[in-house]
Every structure is written in C-alpha cells, then in structure tokens.
Amino acid sequence: xxxxxxxxxxxxxxxxxxxxxxxxxxxxxxxxxxxxxxxxxxxxxxxxxxxxxxxxxxxxxxxxxxxxxxxxxxxxxxxxxxxxxxxxxxxxxxxxxxxxxxxxxxxxxxxxxxxxxxxxxxxxxxxxxxxxxxxxxxxxxxxxxxxxxxxxxxxxxxxxxxxxxxxxxxxxxxxxxxxxxxxxxxxxxxxxxxxxxxxxxxxxxxxxxxxxxxxxxxxxxxxxxxxxxxxxxxxxxxxxxxxxxxxxxxxxxxxxxxxxxxxxxxxxxxxxxxxxxxxxxxxxx
Amino acid sequence: xxxxxxxxxxxxxxxxxxxxxxxxxxxxxxxxxxxxxxxxxxxxxxxxxxxxxxxxxxxxxxxxxxxxxxxxxxxxxxxxxxxxxxxxxxxxxxxxxxxxxxxxxxxxxxxxxxxxxxxxxxxxxxxxxxxxxxxxxxxxxxxxxxxxxxxxxxxxxxxxxxxxxxxxxxxxxxxxxxxxxxxxxxxxxxxxxxxxxxxxxxxxxxxxxxxxxxxxxxxxxxxxxxxxxxxxxxxxxxxxxxxxxxxxxxxxxxxxxxxxxxxxxxxxxxxxxxxxxxxxxxxxxxxxxxxxxxxxxxxxxxxxxxxxxxxxxxxxxxxxxxxxxxxxxxxxxxxxxxxxxxxxxxxxxxxxxxxxxx
Numbered sequence: 001x002x003x004x005x006x007x008x009x010x011x012x013x014x015x016x017x018x019x020x021x022x023x024x025x026x027x028x029x030x031x032x033x034x035x036x037x038x039x040x041x042x043x044x045x046x047x048x049x050x051x052x053x054x055x056x057x058x059x060x061x062x063x064x065x066x067x068x069x070x071x072x073x074x075x076x077x078x079x080x081x082x083x084x085x086x087x088x089x090x091x092x093x094x095x096x097x098x099x100x101x102x103x104x105x106x107x108x109x110x111x112x113x114x115x116x117x118x119x120x121x122x123x124x125x126x127x128x129x130x131x132x133x134x135x136x137x138x139x140x141x142x143x144x145x146x147x148x149x150x151x152x153x154x155x156x157x158x159x160x161x162x163x164x165x166x167x168x169x170x171x172x173x174x175x176x177x178x179x180x181x182x183x184x185x186x187x188x189x190x191x192x193x194x195x196x197x198x199x200x201x202x203x204x205x206x207x208x209x210x211x212x213x214x215x216x217x218x219x220x221x222x223x224x225x226x227x228x229x230x231x232x233x234x235x236x237x238x239x240x241x242x243x244x245x246x247x248x249x250x251x252x253x254x255x256x257x258x259x260x261x262x263x264x265x266x267x268x269x270x271x272x273x274x275x276x277x278x279x280x281x282x283x284x285x
Numbered sequence: 286x287x288x289x290x291x292x293x294x295x296x297x298x299x300x301x302x303x304x305x306x307x308x309x310x311x312x313x314x315x316x317x318x319x320x321x322x323x324x325x326x327x328x329x330x331x332x333x334x335x336x337x338x339x340x341x342x343x344x345x346x347x348x349x350x351x352x353x354x355x356x357x358x359x360x361x362x363x364x365x366x367x368x369x370x371x372x373x374x375x376x377x378x379x380x381x382x383x384x385x386x387x388x389x390x391x392x393x394x395x396x397x398x399x400x401x402x403x404x405x406x407x408x409x410x411x412x413x414x415x416x417x418x419x420x421x422x423x424x425x426x427x428x429x430x431x432x433x434x435x436x437x438x439x440x441x442x443x444x445x446x447x448x449x450x451x452x453x454x455x456x457x458x459x460x461x462x463x464x465x466x467x468x469x470x471x472x473x474x475x476x477x478x479x480x481x482x483x484x485x486x487x488x489x490x491x492x493x494x495x496x497x498x499x500x501x502x503x504x505x506x507x508x509x510x511x512x513x514x515x516x517x518x519x520x521x522x523x524x525x526x527x528x529x530x531x532x533x534x535x536x537x538x539x540x541x542x543x544x545x546x547x548x549x550x551x552x553x554x555x556x557x558x559x560x561x562x563x564x565x566x567x568x569x570x571x572x573x574x575x576x577x578x579x580x581x582x583x584x585x586x587x588x589x590x591x592x593x594x595x596x597x598x599x600x601x602x603x604x605x606x607x608x609x610x611x612x613x614x615x616x617x618x619x620x621x622x623x624x625x626x627x628x629x630x631x632x633x634x635x636x637x638x639x640x641x642x643x
Contacts, residue, residue, distance in 0.1 A: 178378065180374045180375070181379075181380065181381075183365070183374070184372075184374055184378035184380075185380070186365050186366050187343060187345070187365045187366065187372050188371065188391050188392040188440070188441075189366050189367075190366055190391075190395050191366060194395060198391070199380065202382045203381070
C-alpha cells in the first residue's frame with residue numbers, strides 16, 4: 001500500500017489526475033489574473049506591494065461606459081435570441097420531423113467558418129454599394145444609408161454569432177416536454193396558450209435557462225463584432241481588457257477589469273440560478 | 286344496434302365512426318351505445334385501433350367519417366379542451382413541476398375557481414381516494430406508483446367530467462398492485478356513479494372491472510357483451526382465444542353434429558346456427574373432465590397426460606390427443622390421481638362447448 005492510497009479514498013484518488021490538470025490549466029491562470037490585479041500598475045512582479053489601486057483607477061475612469069455597452073449588448077442579444085430561437089426550437093423538436101436533422105445541420109454549418117470571416121461577410125452585405133445596397137441601387141435606384149459601423153449592426157452580428165448557443169439547449173429543453181403531459185393539460189380544459197404557459201414553458205425551462213446563461217456569458221465577452229461590424233464606434237469591456245494587456249502593457253489594470261467583469265457576470269448568473277433552480281424545475285428535488 | 290343497456294339512457298353514441306390514415310382504416314365504422322354510469326371497457330391487441338378510437342372520443346383526434354353523440358349532441362368537431370370528458374393517460378401525464386394539490390386543482394384553476402374552493406375540493410377528492418392530507422403540498426414525483434395513479438384519477442375527477450376515459454393506466458404496474466388498483470377503480474366507479482370508458486389489451490383486467498366489454502380487432506368492434514357473455518359465448522375464435530387458455534378444435538358441420546378432421550372423429554356440439562358450415566369448437570379447460578368410461582360425457586377422446594402446471598388453487602394438465610394438445614383444468618381438491626404419461630380418457634358435454642366462426 002502506497003502512502004497515496006492510504007491517505008485518499010479511491011474516488012478522490014482516481015480524480016487526482018483531473019484535479020491536477022484543472023488546477024494547472026484552469027485555476028492557476030485565474031488566480032494569476034486575480035493576483036495581478038493587486039500589484040502596482042505597469043509592473044510585472046507578482047510579489048510587489050499589493051493594493052486596490054488598480055480597482056480605484058477603474059472606478060475613477062470611464063470604464064463604466066464599456067461595461068455598460070457589454071452588458072447592454074449581451075442582454076439585448078439574449079432577449080432577441082430568446083424570441084427568435086423559441087419558435088425554431090419548437091419546430092425542430094415537434095414540427096419539422098425528418099427535416100429537423102437537415103435544418104440543425106444548416107444552423108451548425110456557419111460554425112465551421114472563422115467568426116471574423118463571417119463578420120466580414122456581413123460587411124460585404126451591408127456596406128455602401130455592397131450586396132444589399134448595391135442591388136437596391138441598381139434595381140430600384142434606391143440608396144438608403146448603410147448601417148455598417150453602428151451599434152445596431154454590432155447587435156445583429158452578436159445575435160447571428162451566438163444563435164446556435166441559444167438554439168440547441170433550447171431545442172433540447174423543448175423536446176424534454178412529454179407529449180402526453182401537454183395533451184393532459186389540453187384535455188383538462190387548457191387553451192393552447194395556457195398549455196404553453198403551464199406546461200411547455202416551465203418544463204422546457206432548464207434548456208431555456210442554459211441557453212440564456214451560455215449566450216449571455218459569451219456575449220459579455222464579445223469583442224470581434226464591435227471591432228468588425230461596429231467599426232470601433234463602441235468599445236466593449238473585452239476590448240479595454242485586450243488593450244490593457246497588449247498595447248498598454250498594463251497587466252494589473254487589465255487584470256482588475258477582468259476580475260470585475262467576472263464578479264459582475266458571476267453575480268448575475270448566481271441570481272438566475274437562484275431564481276431557476278434547474279433541479280427543482282426538473283422535479284428531481 | 287349493438288347492445289344498449291336496458292333501462293338506462295345512452296350517454297355516448299357512436300354511429301359508423303371511422304378514422305382513416307391514408308388508405309388504412311385504423312377505426313372502421315363502429316356503432317356503439319354506452320349507457321349513463323356504465324363501466325365500459327374496450328379490449329384489443331396492440332394495433333387494433335383502440336387507442337385511435339379513444340383519441341377520437343376525447344377530441345385529440347378527429348373522425349374521418351361517422352358521428353360521436355354525447356347525450357344526443359354531435360361533438361365530432363369539439364376539441365379536447367372544450368369537451369366535458371377527461372382522460373387518465375397511460376403515462377398518467379402528471380405535471381412533474383407541480384405538487385399533488387396543484388395537479389388536482391389544474392382544471393379548476395383554468396376555470397377560474399377561487400383558491401379556497403379549489404383547495405377544499407382537492408382535499409375532498411384526496412380523502413375520497415385515500416391520499417393523506419399532508420400530500421397536498423408534496424411534489425408528485427415523490428409519490429409512489431399507486432399514489433400517482435390516485436393523483437391522476439383525482440385530477441381527472443376534479444374536472445367534473447361527464448365521461449372518464451382511461452388509456453391503460455395500469456399497464457406499467459406490477460401484478461399485485463394492479464389487482465388492488467383494479468378493485469379500487471371499480472369501487473370509485475360505484476362511489477362516483479360516473480361513466481367510465483376504459484381501454485386495455487388485457488381481457489382479464491376488463492373482466493374484473495367492466496359492466497360491458499367491447500372486443501376490437503383490426504379497427505372493428507367484433508363483439509360487445511357482459512364479461513359473462515364474452516367468456517361463455519364468444520362469437521369468433523379471436524374473442525375466445527383472447528382470455529386465458531382455451532381448447533380449440535377445427536370442425537365442419539355434419540348433419541346434427543360436427544366432424545373434427547384433425548382428430549378424425551365426429552363430435553356432439555350445440556346446434557349450429559343457420560348458414561354455419563365450418564369453424565371451431567371451443568372448450569374451456571375447466572369444462573374438460575377425466576373420464577372412467579367413454580359414456581360418461583357427450584364427447585370422449587383418449588390421450589396421454591404430458592405435463593402438469595400448478596396454478597395455486599387450480600391445476601392444469603396438458604393432455605395430448607394425437608397431434609393436438611388439450612388443456613384440462615381442475616380444482617386442487619379434484620386433482621388427477623394418476624401420473625405423467627398415463628393414458629387417459631378426457632371428455633366434455635356438448636352444452637359446455639361453443640361453436641365459433643374464424
């Protein structure tokens with residue numbers, strides 16, 4: 001018997017490789033970022049004098065605008081995706097039948113192309129004299145203003161990029177609602193709308209909540225859409241963090257921003273999970 | 286008209302009811318009257334169309350042709366949520382995200398009944414179905430199989446339906462509990478006085494509970510009658526085979542009796558109906574006896590005891606007569622005295638046999 005096997009029960013012993021991997025690959029960088037957020041600005045020595053100076057600098061700056069844009073755009077993205085994806089998810093789970101596989105594939109296909117390439121594709125569509133405006137001009141002689149480099153197009157790009165991350169969990173959620181349970185509610189006098197509200201919505205909530213969280217967390221960290229489609233007209237917080245770590249060479253400031261963003265998102269996610277306890281919704285507890 | 290129960294007015298009448306999917310008739314021109322307060326069971330193997338029939342009756346499927354009349358009113362096109370009928374589903378289809386109380390109160394909530402009255406009615410139903418009062422706030426997923434059955438029944442009763450439908454709700458339950466619940470359901474039927482229409486593939490289950498049984502085969506209602514009638518006077522081989530073990534002999538009519546070509550003998554049978562040329566003679570295992578002499582019964586056959594099966598209060602013997610296997614059933618007190626491989630005489634009286642068509 002080795003010391004290891006005497007100290008640890010078999011379960012934990014076998015989890016050890018994974019624990020080590022997660023510690024080195026996941027936890028260590030995270031703690032490094034947290035630690036860096038406390039060291040003096042523009043220094044790289046982790047063991048220098050720790051202080052809250054970086055955070056004070058963030059609070060005294062105009063960073064709140066970037067935070068606002070990121071959270072606002074992410075919230076708008078999630079909201080639009082919820083409205084767009086639910087009918088599609090419903091169709092995939094219940095209506096399209098054998099076509100569902102093909103349609104799913106079509107929704108997945110864009111993921112095989114680099115995000116930047118796809119975003120530049122949208123520029124081609126919306127730019128002056130581009131696919132859309134050029135066609136309108138040559139066919140009808142109509143020349144509306146291009147929406148390229150506006151927050152609206154940024155939002156459209158985010159909705160487009162994160163659609164699969166909302167759609168697939170949602171489809172799973174909708175398909176988890178048993179047909180007989182819906183029939184039972186209908187049979188007990190509920191209207192189609194009441195069946196939706198009393199059965200479909202609550203029972204597909206796990207999928208919907210997972211879709212919400214996934215897209216929100218991804219969208220808060222979005223950077224390429226604002227850069228490419230927004231033309232730097234708006235600066236999301238992820239952009240500030242990137243600038244701090246690269247051009248500005250101010251790792252401590254970037255770390256402070258990153259930590260604040262993590263806290264903010266973590267707090268919001270916790271609120272949602274408290275409100276919608278996935279296990280309770282699924283009736284497991 | 287197929288069997289109206291005498292003295293009671295029909296609550297549900299089916300006229301030439303048909304449901305086709307493409308060229309396939311899942312339910313084929315069914316005529317049936319069901320009396321107010323009756324416990325009617327539709328029995329049939331899977332694929333016989335009984336579920337499609339039930340879905341039409343509940344309004345979840347619409348008839349291709351024919352009529353469904355509820356108290357004389359045509360309700361063909363009334364959707365499920367507008368019909369004053371309610372169904373207990375095979376999976377029970379309880380709302381897993383709701384408590385026992387919320388499940389039972391669902392239809393009352395939809396109707397807009399105030400919470401206090403809802404709760405009072407729910408507790409009343411729970412008491413009637415022997416569900417403890419403290420289950421009101423319990424999550425349905427934490428209830429046992431039998432309790433869930435009762436919640437589903439209470440939820441359906443709370444709708445105050447004119448007719449209650451059941452789609453094999455007991456099929457997934459183990460034997461012992463099923464037997465208890467069958468009897469409970471029949472008791473509830475007596476207590477509520479409501480019309481119950483039950484669907485099952487088990488004629489045995491149907492026998493225990495029903496006032497009348499309708500046997501379905503390939504979309505058609507082949508026989509309707511009381512459990513007694515279905516058991517003692519089946520009209521076809523299909524119906525006679527549907528319950529338990531049965532001895533079936535292929536026969537053709539020959540003068541006053543019948544001939545069994547497979548056994549190479551003439552047999553005495555009940556008088557053949559007019560136009561009956563060939564069919565089957567059905568003898569229930571309990572109608573067969575071991576004989577000392579051939580003259581003791583109308584019909585006698587000699588064979589060999591091949592095996593015995595103890596069923597508790599009864600014992601079954603497998604007796605081989607030529608190529609054919611006969612099942613003889615005796616009460617334990619009247620067990621066969623001999624041993625396996627003994628040559629025996631078995632026999633039955635003509636009145637205990639039934640002539641059926643194919």
